[in-house]
Amino acid sequence: MSRRPRRNHSPAFKAKVALDAIRGEKTLAELAKQHDVHPNQITDWKNQLLERASGVFGAETAEPPKTDLRELHAKIGQQALEIDFLASALGKAGLLSGRK
Numbered sequence: 001m002s003r004r005p006r007r008n009h010s011p012a013f014k015a016k017v018a019l020d021a022i023r024g025e026k027t028l029a030e031l032a033k034q035h036d037v038h039p040n041q042i043t044d045w046k047n048q049l050l051e052r053a054s055g056v057f058g059a060e061t062a063e064p065p066k067t068d069l070r071e072l073h074a075k076i077g078q079q080a081l082e083i084d085f086l087a088s089a090l091g092k093a094g095l096l097s098g099r100k
Contacts, residue, residue, distance in 0.1 A: 009037075017042055018049040 017035050021028065021042050028039040035042075 014045045015049065018045040021046040022049070 013035075017031065017037060020026065020031055020035075026034070028042055031037075031042055032039040
């Protein structure tokens with residue numbers, strides 16, 4: 001028996017199947033057969049829809065804000081330069097004598 005290639009379902013398809021599951025007019029087995037999807041997948045989509053439904057009406061999400069790695073790396077580089085500068089300035093002033 002050959003394996004079926006991995007399928008990527010569109011968000012619209014997932015929403016349609018999840019809504020069908022929420023309506024409860026058919027069993028999971030019937031929905032799985034109708035949409036050619038595993039029942040566990042339908043349950044996952046249904047749970048995701050229910051968890052994120054409040055976001056539709058403006059509730060805040062729990063997602064952390066996305067940060068730009070280039071910006072963070074630039075900040076680290078800037079701080080490293082400042083440390084080097086301060087270390088050399090303090091060394092020239094004799095404040096770091098005897099310390100390494």
